[in-house]
Amino acid sequence: MISVIACTNRPNSNSLKVAQYYINLLQEKGIACTLIDLNALPEAYLFSALYHNQGKDLVFNSIKEKIAQSEKFVFVVPEYNGSFPGVLKAFIDGLDYPISFKNKKCALLGISSGVMGGSLALSHLTDILNYLGMHVLALKPRITRIEKTFINGEITDTVVKDLIEIQVKDLLAF
Amino acid sequence: MISVIACTNRPNSNSLKVAQYYINLLQEKGIACTLIDLNALPEAYLFSALYHNQGKDLVFNSIKEKIAQSEKFVFVVPEYNGSFPGVLKAFIDGLDYPISFKNKKCALLGISSGVMGGSLALSHLTDILNYLGMHVLALKPRITRIEKTFINGEITDTVVKDLIEIQVKDLLAF
Amino acid sequence: MISVIACTNRPNSNSLKVAQYYINLLQEKGIACTLIDLNALPEAYLFSALYHNQGKDLVFNSIKEKIAQSEKFVFVVPEYNGSFPGVLKAFIDGLDYPISFKNKKCALLGISSGVMGGSLALSHLTDILNYLGMHVLALKPRITRIEKTFINGEITDTVVKDLIEIQVKDLLAF
Amino acid sequence: MISVIACTNRPNSNSLKVAQYYINLLQEKGIACTLIDLNALPEAYLFSALYHNQGKDLVFNSIKEKIAQSEKFVFVVPEYNGSFPGVLKAFIDGLDYPISFKNKKCALLGISSGVMGGSLALSHLTDILNYLGMHVLALKPRITRIEKTFINGEITDTVVKDLIEIQVKDLLAF
Numbered sequence: 215m216i217s218v219i220a221c222t223n224r225p226n227s228n229s230l231k232v233a234q235y236y237i238n239l240l241q242e243k244g245i246a247c248t249l250i251d252l253n254a255l256p257e258a259y260l261f262s263a264l265y266h267n268q269g270k271d272l273v274f275n276s277i278k279e280k281i282a283q284s285e286k287f288v289f290v291v292p293e294y295n296g297s298f299p300g301v302l303k304a305f306i307d308g309l310d311y312p313i314s315f316k317n318k319k320c321a322l323l324g325i326s327s328g329v330m331g332g333s334l335a336l337s338h339l340t341d342i343l344n345y346l347g348m349h350v351l352a353l354k355p356r357i358t359r360i361e362k363t364f365i366n367g368e369i370t371d372t373v374v375k376d377l378i379e380i381q382v383k384d385l386l387a388f
Numbered sequence: 389m390i391s392v393i394a395c396t397n398r399p400n401s402n403s404l405k406v407a408q409y410y411i412n413l414l415q416e417k418g419i420a421c422t423l424i425d426l427n428a429l430p431e432a433y434l435f436s437a438l439y440h441n442q443g444k445d446l447v448f449n450s451i452k453e454k455i456a457q458s459e460k461f462v463f464v465v466p467e468y469n470g471s472f473p474g475v476l477k478a479f480i481d482g483l484d485y486p487i488s489f490k491n492k493k494c495a496l497l498g499i500s501s502g503v504m505g506g507s508l509a510l511s512h513l514t515d516i517l518n519y520l521g522m523h524v525l526a527l528k529p530r531i532t533r534i535e536k537t538f539i540n541g542e543i544t545d546t547v548v549k550d551l552i553e554i555q556v557k558d559l560l561a562f
Numbered sequence: 563m564i565s566v567i568a569c570t571n572r573p574n575s576n577s578l579k580v581a582q583y584y585i586n587l588l589q590e591k592g593i594a595c596t597l598i599d600l601n602a603l604p605e606a607y608l609f610s611a612l613y614h615n616q617g618k619d620l621v622f623n624s625i626k627e628k629i630a631q632s633e634k635f636v637f638v639v640p641e642y643n644g645s646f647p648g649v650l651k652a653f654i655d656g657l658d659y660p661i662s663f664k665n666k667k668c669a670l671l672g673i674s675s676g677v678m679g680g681s682l683a684l685s686h687l688t689d690i691l692n693y694l695g696m697h698v699l700a701l702k703p704r705i706t707r708i709e710k711t712f713i714n715g716e717i718t719d720t721v722v723k724d725l726i727e728i729q730v731k732d733l734l735a736f
Numbered sequence: 737m738i739s740v741i742a743c744t745n746r747p748n749s750n751s752l753k754v755a756q757y758y759i760n761l762l763q764e765k766g767i768a769c770t771l772i773d774l775n776a777l778p779e780a781y782l783f784s785a786l787y788h789n790q791g792k793d794l795v796f797n798s799i800k801e802k803i804a805q806s807e808k809f810v811f812v813v814p815e816y817n818g819s820f821p822g823v824l825k826a827f828i829d830g831l832d833y834p835i836s837f838k839n840k841k842c843a844l845l846g847i848s849s850g851v852m853g854g855s856l857a858l859s860h861l862t863d864i865l866n867y868l869g870m871h872v873l874a875l876k877p878r879i880t881r882i883e884k885t886f887i888n889g890e891i892t893d894t895v896v897k898d899l900i901e902i903q904v905k906d907l908l909a910f
Contacts, residue, residue, distance in 0.1 A: 223434060223435060223438075223439070224438075224439060225439060225440070255434070257431075257432040257434075257435045257436065258431040258432050259434055260397060260429070260431075260433055260434050260475055260478065261397060261431045262431065264397075264398075265397070265398060265399060266399070294477075294481050295477075295480055295481055295516055295519060295520060296515055296516045296518075296519025296520070297477060297512065297515065297516050297519075298477075299477070299478070299481060300474050300475065300476065300477030300478025300479065300480065300481050301434055301474065301478055301481075302474065303468075303469075303471065303472075303473070303474030303477055303478075304434065304473070304474025304475055304477075304478055305474065306469060306474065307468050307469055307473060307474050307475075317700075317732075329851055329880075330852065330853070330855060331852070333852060333855050333856055334515050334519075334855055334856070334859060337685075337689050337856060337859070338471065338512045338515070340688060340689075340692065341470055341471065341508050341512070341685050341688075342469055342470045342471050343700070344470075344688065344698070344700045344702065345469060345470025345471075345508075345700075346469060346470070346700075347700050347701065348700055349697065349698075349699065349700045349736070350692070350697075350698070350700070351697065352665075352691070352692040352693075352694075352695050352696055352697045352698070353695065354692065358851075384665075388697070491874075491906075503677055503706075504678065504679070504681060505678070507678060507681050507682055508681055508682070508685060511682060511685070511859075511863050514862060514863075514866065515859050515862075517874070518862065518872070518874045518876065519874075520874075521874050521875065522874055523871065523872075523873065523874045523910070524866070524871075524872070524874070525871065526839075526865070526866045526867075526868075526869050526870055526871045526872070527869065528866065532677075558839075562871070571782060571783060571786075571787070572786075572787060573787060573788070603782070605779075605780040605782075605783045605784065606779040606780050607782055608745060608777070608779075608781055608782050608823055608826065609745060609779045610779065612745075612746075613745070613746060613747060614747070642825075642829050643825075643828055643829055643864055643867060643868060644863055644864045644866075644867025644868070645825065645860065645863065645864050645867075646825075647825070647826070647829060648822050648823065648824065648825030648826025648827065648828065648829050649782055649822065649826055649829075650822065651816075651817075651819065651820075651821070651822030651825055651826075652782065652821070652822030652823055652825075652826055653822065654817055654822065655816050655817055655821060655822050655823075682863050682867075686819065686860045686863070689818055689819065689856050689860070690817055690818045690819050692818075693817060693818025693819075693856075694817060694818070
């Protein structure tokens with residue numbers, strides 16, 4: 215089972231659309247996968263789920279269960295202020311250790327409006343996931359200028375599109 | 389005006405206590421300063437304040453106002469999962485650009501239960517604050533084994549205590 | 563074939579001794595391995611081997627050949643000035659792409675005189691090796707206070723010693 | 737006195753040309769500055785100057801003297817293999833502490849053939865310089881696709897050119 219995580223809670227995000235695109239790629243190869251959408255976190259996640267109501271939120275518990283049952287992960291990571299969105303780290307801070315990520319494997323895909331594509335975001339996230347014991351695939355493609363290069367559910371930049379195809383194969387063999 | 393930010397929303401955190409310690413150091417030198425406690429963020433911050441109710445939360449607006457009026461900052465940064473807490477980045481993601489941080493100056497102080505002291509946390513945060521145009525003081529002390537080295541509001545590790553005294557002087561001269 | 567790289571050219575370095583210790587661990591398990599000692603680089607490596615005499619240095623060519631034939635790597639990485647030694651990156655800058663590292667796998671082991679253990683060094687090196695297409699094992703142990711914890715070829719800190727045993731198993735299964 | 741450092745020893749490098757461009761900008765404002773060209777390091781720098789002949793190389797000693805006398809620095813940093821050139825870190829490893837960089841100030845300018853512009857290179861270098869006690873200016877412009885955007889000693893990308901003008905002003909006021 216592979217979980218594909220849309221790493222923002224922004225409503226109607228490009229990350230969510232790219233996550234769905236990625237799920238299609240995996241399903242075409244017959245791989246069982248599931249979507250984790252950070253927009254589905256409870257409204258008061260930062261306080262209730264993390265602290266005074268820890269373990270009692272049914273929605274978050276069901277997400278944690280999906281994570282625990284997944285062996286591999288894909289993180290679709292938008293660039294916010296020179297790194298990844300804070301909500302992604304807050305989400306990770308609420309997961310159980312070691313059952314969530316330790317000795318598992320993942321692939322990272324960066325997306326950005328600008329041309330830099332979030333290389334710092336992917337570096338920071340690699341540090342954190344390695345710290346938690348998860349191996350990160352070396353190949354980390356970046357979809358830059360997302361508004362121009364991801365149209366109607368298709369990636370128009372063929373170089374990046376090919377890199378993502380390679381990433382999918384690498385992740386399955388990882 | 390210097391804002392001292394306790395960079396977690398965990399209730400009764402060591403970060404909050406160390407932030408208050410730091411405020412005392414500044415006030416002894418006659419410096420006007422204010423505390424920003426991330427535990428004071430609205431419960432539904434991640435969704436309401438960032439997205440569907442943006443700009444309408446009175447508590448968050450008053451925090452943003454304090455940030456905008458500060459010329460310097462101190463970030464008291466606990467280590468969570470190999471970096472800083474997600475809530476800190478979520479907080480930064482909700483601030484206005486460029487009025488919050490651009491061309492301003494700050495100091496970072498790491499705290500941790502373990503011996504590593506969060507050097508990756510401070511590196512990630514430096515990347516983000518530099519990206520937003522804020523200069524970060526080179527000296528970034530770390531209070532490690534916080535439960536043993538910060539007792540009754542006093543730092544018992546004299547090496548670290550001296551480094552923080554130097555950091556205060558450096559920040560005022562920065 | 564696993565190459566174990568002592569990542570400094572300092573004569574008689576602790577990194578070299580720890581690399582030999584690591585080779586013993588691998589050989590006890592029947593794994594073929596070889597030592598790459600950066601002290602064996604040509605004296606004028608920075609200029610001659612990298613630029614005006616590129617490809618003509620027999621010693622460096624034989625090292626490149628060993629790298630090309632290895633499928634896995636162990637980097638024994640001392641902390642110099644908040645990162646790894648410059649000679650390590652200069653060495654990497656002289657290697658051929660993609661035959662050296664792409665789609666291969668490696669493990670990183672940090673060593674330091676101080677208590678921090680070079681977490682930034684290992685983070686920077688992970689960025690570079692990932693960029694070159696090599697997968698980095700999540701577990702990156704650090705031998706801190708090396709002068710006190712590595713005596714007569716033995717690691718006296720049993721927690722770190724056990725982590726290295728786990729790293730060896732993880733690398734073989736990676 | 738400001739030292740402008742061309743951070744590679746590659747003969748006839750773009751970094752050297754951009755360093756000379758930067759020196760012109762500073763001299764137009766009446767600022768005393770000097771060029772540090774890593775191509776001027778001794779051939780056997782990695783071994784002789786760092787280890788068995790430490791302190792005895794007259795050329796390196798004169799460079800160290802220039803560094804010690806400078807109050808501010810500009811690093812012109814090309815991207816090599818996802819970070820800065822190894823020779824830069826080897827150079828830094830040979831400098832004296834704390835007289836070289838501690839409590840001084842610097843600006844970083846990235847250059848690259850590709851579109852990424854070396855954001856990881858500048859992040860790694862910031863970590864190292866902060867570790868050594870030097871403050872790094874927040875604004876770190878990047879000249880991407882250098883072969884197309886730096887022609888006959890002029891920067892043709894007006895956005896980047898303007899950012900460098902701002903960086904010069906910021907560095908003088910820093």
